[in-house]
Amino acid sequence: MGWTGKILRVNLTNGTVQSEPLNMDWAQQYLGQRGLATKYLAEEVDAKCDPLGPDNKLIFATGPLTGTCASTGGRYSVITKGPLTNAIACSNSGGYFGAELKFAGWDMIILEGKSPKPIYLNIVDDKAELLDASDIWGTSVWNTDEWIKAKHQDPMIHVATIGVAGENGVLYSAIVNDLHRAAGRSGVGAVLGSKNVKAVSVRGTKGVKVRDGKAFLKATNEGKKVLAENAVTGSGLPTYGTQVLMNAINEAGAMPTRNSREVQFEGAHDISAEAMATPRSTDGEKNLQTNQACFACTIACGRISKIDEKHFTVVNKPQYWHSSGGLEYEAAWALGSNTGVNDLEALTYVNFICNEQGLDPISFGATVSAAMELFELGLLTTAQTDGIELKFGSAEALVKCVELTGKAEGFGKELGLGSARLCAKYGRPDLSMTVKGQEFPAYDARGIQGMGLTYATSNRGACHLRSYTVSSEMLGIPEKTDPLTTDGKPALVMAFQDATAAVDSAGLCVFTTFAWTLNDIAPQIDAAIPGDWTPEKMLEVGERIWNMERMFNHRAGFTAQDDQLPPRLMKEAAKTGPATGLVSGVDKMLPEYYQLRGWTADGVPTNETLSRLAV
Amino acid sequence: MLKALVIDAGKCTGCKQCEMACSLENEGEFNVAKSRIRVFDFHTEARFVPYTCTQCSEAWCQQACPVNAITTDSMGVKVVHDNLCVGCKVCTIACPFGTVNYNASTGKVIKCDLCGGQPACSDACPTGAISYQDAEQGGFDKMKVWASQSANAATSEGPNTPKAAQASGSGH
Helix, strand or coil: CCCCCEEEEEECCCCEEEEEECCHHHHHHHCCHHHHHHHHHHHHCCCCCCCCCCCCEEEEEECCCCCCCCCCCCCEEEEEECCCCCCEEEEEECCCHHHHHHHCCCCEEEEECCCCCCEEEEEECCEEEEEECCCCCCCCHHHHHHHHHHHCCCCCCEEEECCHHHHCCCCCECEEECCCEEECCCCHHHHHHHCCEEEEEEECCCCECCCCHHHHHHHHHHHHHHHHHCHHHHHHHHHHHHHHHHHHHHHCCCCCECCCCECCCCCHHHHCHHHHCCCCCCCCCCCEEEEECCCCCCCCCEEEECCCCCCCCCCCCHHHCCCEECCCHHHHHHHHHCCCCCCHHHHHHHHHHHHHHCECHHHHHHHHHHHHHHHHCCCCCCCCCCCCCCCCCCHHHHHHHHHHHHCCCCHHHHHCCCHHHHHHHCCCHHHCCEECCEECCCCCCCCCHHHHHHHHHCCCCCCCCCCCCHHHHHHCCCCCCCCCCCCCHHHHHHHHHHHHHHHCCCCCCHHHHHCCCHHHHHHHHHHHCCCCCCHHHHHHHHHHHHHHHHHHHHHHCCCHHHHCCCHHHHHCCCCCCCCCCCCCCHHHHHHHHHHHHCECCCCCECHHHHHHHCC | CCEEEEECHHHCCCCCHHHHHHHHHHHCCECHHHCCCEEEEEHHHCEEEEECCCCCCCCHHHHHCCCCCEEECCCCCEEECCCCCCCCCHHHHHCCCCCCEEECCCCEEECCCHHHHCCHHHHHCCCCCEEEEEHHHCCHHHHHHHHHHHHHCCCCCCCCCCCHHHHCCCCC
16 A cells, blocks of 8 residues: 555575565654665665675665555665765655656665676566676666667666766766656765666556545545646646756846856856747757656656757757757756856757766766865866866766766766865865865855755755745745745745655655645655554654764764865855855854754764654 | 447546556456556657557457457457356467557466457546447548638638539539
8 A cells, every 4th residue: 555565575595586575663663665674774884884885785665655646656766975075965856756766666675795796686576686787887877778778678767877977986977767757966876886787677567556546536626726726836836847947046146156266157148048938049949949848746846858960069960969858956956056057958959968977966066166176276277187177158068077977987987076075186176065075065054044954964965955935935835935035934844854854754755845844745645555544643753754864974973074064155255146245144043953853063963863853 | 239448548647547447447456557548658759558459350369369369249348258268379479559468477378359348548648548349430520620720721711602513413
């Protein structure tokens, strides 16, 4: 019911696969996906282990609503210890792979050990096999997807795979499924590569059942109606995608620009959703061809884009002339505003390469941005960059960087280490816009104060998807707060963190929460699984997950010192826009946040808190 | 009135809600592998296309069945009778569109039967890509679009008056 009740455990060292029952007590405490898989990882893996060593494990996990008709019910997550951060990593993806895994009859796959040679895991319902991957090792995500479907003569297979980046240990390499959806952040692709696993391919023909079919249809239909009638999920996201934010965030003075030196980008409009939907002057076609839904999603925010065939990036490369996954807001920002590049076609090409080679465009763009600043300061020269003139605003430089990083060649190897290691190597660790080693996403902590605390306390390093207070501070969802003040933000961040942890554990997409509250979600979960799921129970589960993740990081050696933002955001005030004169007030918010969380002044969960939550 | 599913692929986002509604209606569970309607992903051409049985008037599946397990109901729907079907799969070969398929877990074939007159796929489609309409008017929306384009391309302007020959009633 909801869950399949089965885990596939794969010992890569011995080459064995076995089925085991899901721990149903844990399922009631941690729901599924992010929460439940983190519980397994925390119980089975030494938090101090080398993330790229055989002692680390990697878990593909679905939620109880994955593979149902609940809107967006197709998500899966990858949970492991991340090599970019050395912290807990949990990367969430859509597409169709997660639902297919559920249809094959599995709640989770736990990969442990290390295969002696490159393999891929092929699953057809109950049957799971480790097969030779020597023909696809060293090839792209796109080639691997095509090769596996042809090999097994089944176009209905769904594939999650790494590109060359993951094989070569790029510390922000992704696991990409369905060609252009990704478990993108924290370097989960490098962990898969370190285990000599190229891909997981799945074909499922079993059904997913729910506890109470009638109640489930009623709850999910009501939920879909709420999404359809909401301005953001019913109109803004399907029409413009997440890129609907580009102009709005820029006007709010919260757009990190040129490695966060500025908070507004003069070229924002050129790379915005509106630009994507306007016919190009060159060929009269639009960059945006259509929108695409992930499995079961009634929002359909995905972008399908086509590059101008005459653009310098693809002029002699017909393999990039077809439509594929286009720019989301985070990618457009990281590759564009953050590097000062306003060439929409170039950004789309770089995004294609990130998908084809398996890179996280946020961390990649932010690392190039930091490298550009080092180059401008003369700390990096063309002698180190393979001759690339690494100047802010250079589309040519950005394009060369992505080609080298994807293949892990030359200067690309250095870029593949991420901005924290790069900036440390060249003597300016302060120029790395990271927390816990992971690069910021697309919101400036001076212009949206809640996001500073969000980045500082995110358990997987800087991330917007752990508590998206932008909803409240910019869009007034569920209620409007002032983005320029710190008042009330610790409680706001905590509420968002707990609710999001629960949504991430259900099999649903967090974008539903532009329209849904837990009051909309709890009835859908409750109709699917036993356990009397109320909004209150979901929040409690979310808080339990948050504290469990925090304890994993604590055991891994993280302290309150790791909850700090880079000095630039604390000392260099915003120079333009509504936040002019402001720095981040994260230092004022942290003590109150720790207290609200029931943690010590040093940011460690107290015994009372842990026993209250039964962590 | 005969009704038919009308598919506007331009509105499809590839969400597969139709496949889930179909499998729930027919199998009692969410299982897209057993859906009678399928969405095909041509995202490299920026297209997603739902496809299912069109209920042919002269249905080759029905003609080919050696045990008469496929009959036509009062609404023109071709229905498979599980108690008669022997799972020989000849109908799956005969169908030119591939919309009759074998279900290995039952040993019978499955195809769209329009859910007895209220197709679950069309109810579940969030964008209106699948609608259930009068079979004789399925093309009217497309006709209207083309008609409006030909109006834009018209060379003469009104006011329009009857041609003299017609107005005088030529011939008789």
